[in-house]
Amino acid sequence: MADDKFDAIVVGAGLAGSACAYTLAKAGKNVLLVERGNTAGSKNVSGGRLYTYALELLEPDLYKRAPLQRKIVREQVMLLNERGATTIDYFNPDFGENIPQSYSVIRAVLDEWFAAEVEAQGGMVASGILVDGLIEENGKIVGILTGGEEMRADVVVAADGVNSLLGQKAGLFPDVKSHAVGVGVKETIELPDNLINARFGVTAEEGAARVAIGCTEGISGGAFLYTNKGSISLGIVFNPEQAAKQQRHIQDIFQDFKMHPAIQALIEGGTSVEYGAHLVPEIGYQGIPKQLHREGFLVVGDAAQFGINTGLIIRGMDLAIVSGLAAARAIIASPSTAEMGALYMKQLEELLLVANQRAYQNFHGIFEISRIFGGYPKLANDAMQFMFTVDGKTPTPMVKGLLRAVKKHATFGQMIADGWKAYRSL
Amino acid sequence: MTIKKLGPEELLALDKFSVDEGNPHIIVDKVICAKCSARECLIVCPARCYRLKNDEVNFEYVGCLECGTCRVMCSGKGVTSWNFPGASFGVTFRCS
Numbered sequence: 001m002a003d004d005k006f007d008a009i010v011v012g013a014g015l016a017g018s019a020c021a022y023t024l025a026k027a028g029k030n031v032l033l034v035e036r037g038n039t040a041g042s043k044n045v046s047g048g049r050l051y052t053y054a055l056e057l058l059e060p061d062l063y064k065r066a067p068l069q070r071k072i073v074r075e076q077v078m079l080l081n082e083r084g085a086t087t088i089d090y091f092n093p094d095f096g097e098n099i100p101q102s103y104s105v106i107r108a109v110l111d112e113w114f115a116a117e118v119e120a121q122g123g124m125v126a127s128g129i130l131v132d133g134l135i136e137e138n139g140k141i142v143g144i145l146t147g148g149e150e151m152r153a154d155v156v157v158a159a160d161g162v163n164s165l166l167g168q169k170a171g172l173f174p175d176v177k178s179h180a181v182g183v184g185v186k187e188t189i190e191l192p193d194n195l196i197n198a199r200f201g202v203t204a205e206e207g208a209a210r211v212a213i214g215c216t217e218g219i220s221g222g223a224f225l226y227t228n229k230g231s232i233s234l235g236i237v238f239n240p241e242q243a244a245k246q247q248r249h250i251q252d253i254f255q256d257f258k259m260h261p262a263i264q265a266l267i268e269g270g271t272s273v274e275y276g277a278h279l280v281p282e283i284g285y286q287g288i289p290k291q292l293h294r295e296g297f298l299v300v301g302d303a304a305q306f307g308i309n310t311g312l313i314i315r316g317m318d319l320a321i322v323s324g325l326a327a328a329r330a331i332i333a334s335p336s337t338a339e340m341g342a343l344y345m346k347q348l349e350e351l352l353l354v355a356n357q358r359a360y361q362n363f364h365g366i367f368e369i370s371r372i373f374g375g376y377p378k379l380a381n382d383a384m385q386f387m388f389t390v391d392g393k394t395p396t397p398m399v400k401g402l403l404r405a406v407k408k409h410a411t412f413g414q415m416i417a418d419g420w421k422a423y424r425s426l
Numbered sequence: 427m428t429i430k431k432l433g434p435e436e437l438l439a440l441d442k443f444s445v446d447e448g449n450p451h452i453i454v455d456k457v458i459c460a461k462c463s464a465r466e467c468l469i470v471c472p473a474r475c476y477r478l479k480n481d482e483v484n485f486e487y488v489g490c491l492e493c494g495t496c497r498v499m500c501s502g503k504g505v506t507s508w509n510f511p512g513a514s515f516g517v518t519f520r521c522s
């Protein structure tokens with residue numbers, strides 16, 4: 001029946017899906033947003049820090065309504081060895097000025113808010129519904145199936161996340177490959193705000209973001225720590241292929257990291273309240289499927305494997321929002337379903353998502369330098385220990401002592417090769 | 427409260443699950459697993475749903491965090507079917 005038909009059905013109320021549905025509803029489209037979790041966000045795990053420009057693109061000042069945690073004004077990088085830590089701390093209060101550059105977020109809270117915003121714009125949100133199939137007619141996708149029930153629309157937007165079973169069902173791409181993803185594990189730890197403020201040197205509204213290497217037992221990957229309101233998000237992302245080649249369970253490596261003296265000191269007095277895990281697209285541009293649309297069907301966000309990981313910066317949520325917006329604009333501008341796919345690709349270019357992905361396209365080459373995850377962080381700490389040791393004995397000459405620290409972890413040949421590899425990747 | 431190293435059961439005890447009794451969303455074929463030598467699932471499943479018992483790989487879908495890692499990593503094709511749990515079942519995250 002024509003009346004039962006939606007202009008668009010968006011599957012997945014993550015950031016990509018809600019950004020898309022929000023824009024469509026605001027433009028007066030009859031849109032249905034379907035989410036398998038009982039509430040939006042209840043299935044989602046992120047780091048996470050959201051780069052605010054994406055919400056601003058969607059609608060100026062929208063971020064002011066969003067339940068964001070702390071605006072990030074401190075960027076910290078930690079190099080760990082067994083018990084030591086060398087930390088670089090970059091403080092920039094201007095990151096929090098005007099339109100702050102980024103905020104820590106909690107997905108269960110953020111996504112639920114966003115879905116409510118979709119409803120406020122007149123969109124229909126159906127949570128607790130798992131989409132298990134697509135309806136195809138005359139070579140077009142014309143709707144979804146859920147528990148044997150049909151729902152029809154001019155276009156279906158797959159915003160179903162990194163595992164995108166729908167993209168596979170539509171025949172657009174095969175399952176994600178293990179070399180293209182990282183597996184993230186995360187613990188949320190409640191900690192009083194006064195302790196967070198004191199330990200991270202921030203005020204009540206401000207926060208710190210930290211990444212750490214040298215805590216993965218040599219496995220390609222790294223840890224993250226974000227300060228929220230009243231809690232800390234602590235996690236590690238591992239390369240699953242390398243993890244599987246060694247003997248220790250990733251949970252144990254993660255728990256050892258949590259108990260590292262330099263990390264423990266930050267979270268002491270806290271209470272662990274949640275443990276989550278999720279895949280994350282890891283290889284950027286090269287991981288994006290060649291085909292992201294067919295007639296009546298567009299793929300956005302993690303489902304399209306959009307993501308940028310430079311080791312210092314993890315981006316996915318912003319790209320999810322931008323791609324959701326791109327899809328919505330394509331749907332709004334298209335006179336018929338035939339043009340939508342091409343328009344969507346054009347919007348991804350215009351909104352600079354493609355340019356962002358391309359700029360980092362060789363970056364994951366860095367993660368093939370295994371010493372980054374073990375040797376070099378250890379080297380940094382040994383060098384520090386040497387330089388700061390005063391014991392009354394005859395001091396070792398500075399150069400000799402430093403060279404000794406270096407040689408323990410890498411030969412000069414290896415360092416030159418690694419430097420060259422890094423240079424080629426950047 | 428204090429921070430301590432948490433074991434597999436303690437970590438999962440932090441989470442809220444609603445179990446679809448008798449209706450696993452992931453199917454693992456023990457016969458295939460018996461012939462698998464890599465057994466990646468034992469190391470990479472963040473919920474430790476895959477465990478070795480008497481040299482056999484045992485899979486338990488309760489406690490699954492729905493991440494997809496086992497499906498992506500299983501080299502022996504013992505994960506014969508992988509789906510999300512039915513609507514309203516599975517894990518519920520409140521603060522991730």
Ligand SMILES: Cc1cc2nc3c(=O)[nH]c(=O)nc-3n(C[C@H](O)[C@H](O)[C@H](O)COP(=O)(O)OP(=O)(O)OC[C@H]3O[C@@H](n4cnc5c(N)ncnc54)[C@H](O)[C@@H]3O)c2cc1C
Nearest residue numbers: 012014015016036046047048049131161184301302316317
């Ligand atoms: C550990 C970790 C740390 C990260 N840190 C950061 C960070 O700091 N900053 C950043 O920008 N990004 C980060 N990312 C990446 C970021 O989380 C993702 O890129 C982002 O969540 C993608 O959003 P999305 O809307 O595309 O997908 P998702 O958030 O995964 O949303 C997909 C939605 O679809 C629903 N769904 C799936 N299938 C169906 C179905 N069949 N029927 C109905 N509903 C369905 C799901 O329940 C879910 O709500 C991190 C990721 C991980 C795992």
Ligand code: SF4
Nearest residue numbers: 471490491493494496
């Ligand atoms: S989906 Fe993730 S948590 Fe669930 S069994 Fe597979 S690897 Fe384990």
Ligand code: SF4
Nearest residue numbers: 459462467500502504
């Ligand atoms: S990796 Fe796959 S085939 Fe091998 S034991 Fe695990 S589930 Fe079975």
